[in-house]
Amino acid sequence: MPEQRKKGEGRPSGAKSAKGRGRSRASRKRKWFYGLFFAGALGVVCAIVGYLLVILNGERILAANRDVLLRGDASAIYDSSNGKIASLASVNSQDAQFSELPELLRNAFIATEDKRFEEHSGIDVIGIGRAIVKDIIARSAVEGASTITQQLARNLFLNQDKTFFRKATEASIAVALENQLSKDEILTMYLNRIYFGNGVYGVKLAAKYYFNSSLEDLKLWQMATLAAIPKAPSYYNPKDDAERSAGRRAVVLTLMNNQGYITEAEMEQAKAVVYKPLDNYSTGSSRNKFMTYVDYAVKEAVQVTGRTEDEIRLGGFKIYTALNATAQQTVEDAFDDDSNFEKSPDDQKQQAAMVIMDHSDGSIKAMIGGRDYVRKGWNRVTVPRQPGSAFKPITVYGPALDTGDYTPDSILRDDKKCYGDYCPTDSNRVKYIGPITMAQSLKESRNASAVWLLNEIGVSKGVAFSEKLGMPLDKSKDRNLSIALGGLTTGVSPLQMATAYSAFANDGRSVDAHTIVRIESSDGATVYEYAGPKPKQLMKEQTAAYMTQIMQGVVQSGGTGAGAAIDRPLAGKTGTTQHGIPGLKSSYNRDAWFVGYTPEWTAAVWMGYDKTDKDHLLKKSSSAAAALFSKVMRKAMKDVPRGSFDKAPAPTPQTPPPGEQPDQVLDLQGSYDENAMLVALRWSPVEGESISYRIYRKAEGEADYARILDAASPGVADLSVAPGMSYEYYVTAYDDASGQEGVPSAKIFVEIPGVELSPSPTPSEPPIAEPSPSEEPGTEPSEPAVPTPTPTPGSTPTPMPTPTEQAATDGGTPPTEGPASGDEAAQGAGFVSP
Incomplete structure (x- = not known):
């Protein structure tokens, strides 16, 4: 028999450990299985709970906002x-x-x-x-x-x-x-x-x-x-x-x-089909007033809130702006009046842009981006053009005064002189008069003395001053004397010019241009409220005072901007650029400007063609821009408290609280009833318990609208019309309880058929004579044009933004060609007398 093993003597150690390891592996497998099972079960439960929470959350949101399914609130x-x-x-x-x-x-x-x-x-x-x-x-x-x-x-x-x-x-x-x-x-x-x-x-x-x-x-x-x-x-x-x-x-x-x-x-x-744009179908947006301003404010709202345009438009926001309805309507009316502009030989209209701002706080009061501006169109207020002599206060006279070495009475030299290859030329009737005061040099917009002064103070001072005023110049191509006359590589926009001139009006302090005052959500909470940057002292107060003093001379008799004068203190400057078309000998111009300010507001006007060629040039120089400035600002400022340049204006009256002014009348329509011999007017009703309506009319040949009728309901008949006449109408809503009158409706035009009479000869329109190079007949002296800079051999100028590039920023549909650019003046080309 084999020998009995004693207690304690087991199997060989190797056999025992192998069995133990087997049981351990089985135990670990069971633990993994149960762990995975319970983890999977927990995952399934969590998924079910999560899904239920997702469903319940969605149902809760949907139930709480059921009305949103009907239609989102328009801002x-x-x-x-x-x-x-x-x-x-x-x-x-x-x-x-x-x-x-x-x-x-x-x-x-x-x-x-x-x-x-x-x-x-x-x-x-x-x-x-x-x-x-x-x-x-x-x-x-x-x-x-x-x-x-x-x-x-x-x-x-x-x-x-x-x-x-x-x-x-x-x-x-x-x-x-x-x-x-x-x-x-x-x-x-x-x-x-x-x-x-x-x-x-x-x-x-x-x-x-x-x-x-x-x-x-x-x-x-x-x-x-x-x-x-x-x-x-x-x-x-x-x-x-x-x-x-x-x-x-x-x-x-x-x-x-x-x-x-x-x-x-x-x-x-x-x-393969090519899209051909048709005449714009009316989306109803034409019922909105002041489209340039609205478009600009929407873009600003997107910027300051970080929301998309879609959210801004459909979010039920109330966007309160600085727009002055009287000023904006005046600008719109002026741009609708063809008599304020030159007649084009074809369907490309002479264009213009204008912006008005309060230089005390930078709030934009009115803005229009062009004639026949369409919604989301090309806003020429933000498009750079060559400023001509309107840039002299920014690169020459302002920085010279700021050095402290010059005053308005300082004597400059107005001589025929070349600076290397650069030979500026006076375009005034009497040229090169030798010694001249700074004030007289600016008043008459003399080129030779302006370039002489910039050469004296140094180009770097002119460049630095321009940059401080918000218009940085090209670091390589604009370091030359041609900037004295506005010969720039890129150009500047009307909004930039208005902002820069506002610093002169604001005692030399910076101005932050803006349209929006505050934005409220649909529940009345403030989403955004304007809080501008702290103003910076861009120049000495004395510099600003001196500039105001000498620019007042520009709008006085004998000054190039005399046509801009209005019934209150005014300072400003004209600007004109030559056409710059190679091989074309003509005194006609590419750009015309007037930028000016009263003690209360600053405004900039630009005129020109989107596409400049030999058939599309300005004949009237800067006098037309000055005249448009005067025509607009007289009416636009009629309710603005009057101030002076040495005394602060009276405080602006308090505006009524939100909600008291009735809404704008929409859908105004009118037609002539031949049988009853009356004009029938009708419009959509305005909500409110105590709303009545006021009807305003302007007959052909009349300068202003007159209130002719009141109505208790949205419809009325005008019996006082005459055959052969035409009439314009608008309607406002009036809240009898609060005494507040709403903004005017869109205007409509109704023509009354004439009575058959023997024809009488119609005098033909006299031909328009081309103005003389030095001065337009029947006007104050015009602004001498400065050349449009063009590239010289060997130069590689940075071109001005094309309309397509600008449209990428503005969101509008541009014309096919934008302003020309270059730097002929910057590279030493001589001035050609217009």
Whole structure:
């Protein structure tokens, strides 16, 4: 028998450890299994709870904001008296029923925005997975992965920030929408809410605006064009950029073809169509007054709040501005009057721009970006042009006075003299008069003495002074004596000029130009309130006082700006630039300016053509700009307390609190009834319990409007009309309880047929004589033109922004060519006497 093992003598140690390890491995496996099981179960429970929370959160938000499904509140803009001047969205949308939406149009948007729209329940899981991967790679939230339902949720309830928290809330609302609405209802609401650029909301109005077409008459290429816009409305709409729109349209058509909605032949045919802009279909935005100012204020609101334009327009905000309704209406009327401008030989009108600001605080009181300015158009107030002699106070006289070595009585030299290859030439009737005071040099806008003075103080001082006033010059190409006469590489805008001159008017302190005073949310909370930067002392107070003193001489008899004089103290400067067209001998000009200020306000006027050539030049020099300044400012400032340059103006009266002034009258229409021999007027009613209406009329040949009738309801008949006459009307709402009168409605024109009489000869219009080079007949001496700088051999000037480049900033549709640029004067070319 084998020997018995004693107690304690076990199996070999190796065998025992192997069995123990086996039991240990089995135990660990069981622990892992149970751990994974419970973790999975916990994950499932958490997912279910999370999903329920998402659903409940979306349902809660939807229930609390049910009214938002009906229509988002349009934001509104108010003037300085708290009068409503514009509704930013409500008049620019038209809702379509599902039955009005062609199937191919619906498919175009589904193919482009959400190809699994009919399959998901508000959230596209596949799309979210793709987005998460891209977000992880980019280490930020860059991919949207939004379904149509999510986009609708965002437009209705949320902002556009790409954050994971916002996306979760957006998803919860989307699921709730899918639970409560059908797919057809969601798609219809989406197509009625999305933004199509140019202030247009909803596909129905977009079809009218871009194609003047009903939805049922849209062609495939037009449907694809519309479906292309929401990706980037200001970038892909065909009116603002037809080329980019066509490129994006091709992408939409390719997606439709890939998803089986159209054939390849249909795709290629639709891609080949070239968009031709039609006459603007009226979106209702014309009912909004003062479009340049409104557009600028919206852009400023986007900047100061960090919100998108879509959010600003649809967020129900109240945007209170510094706009002075009297001043703005005066500017609008002046720009509507063709007699204030030269007649063009073709359909390219002579253009102009004007801005008025209060130099005590920088608030912009009025602004117009051009004649026939359309919404989101090309705002010439912000477009750089060559300033000519209007720049002399900024680069010559201002910096010279600021050195302390000169006064208005200092003697300068007005001699024929060359500085190297640069030979400035006086364009005055009497040239080169030798010794001349600084005040007289500026009053007569003499070139030779201005260049002499800049040479004395040094170009660097002129450059530095210009930069302090907000107009930095080109560091390499503008370091020369031609800047004395406004010969710049890039040019400056009317807004920059008004801001710079405001520093002279404001005792040498900086001025921060702005339109917005405050912004309130729909519940009355203050979202933004203007708090400008602390003013900087840009020059000595004595310098500013001296500049005001000598620029008052410019608008007095014998000064180049005498035509700008108004019935209160005024200081200012004219400016003109020669045409700069090679080979053309003509005294006509490219740009004409007048920039001036009273003790209360500063204004800048620019005149010229968007596209300058031999057929599009100014004949009247700076006298026309000065005359327009005078015509506008006399009326614009009629209610502004009068001040003086040595005494502060009286305080501005307190404005009425918000809400007391009635809304603007909309939809004013009028027609002549031949049988009754009267003009029938009608308009939309204004909300309010004690509202009546005041009717104003101006007959042909009359200078001002007169109040002719009052009405208790929105309609009236004007019986006092005469055959062969024409009349303009506007209507205001009047609150009998508060005694407040609303802003004027849009004006309408009614012509009364004449009675048949024997024809009488009509005198022919006398021909317009070309003005003499030195001075226009019947006017004060005009501003001598300075040359438009052009490149010289070997130079590489930085060109002025083209209209296309400027439009990228302003959002408008530019002409085909902008102001010329260059630096001939900067490089030593001689001056040519106009």
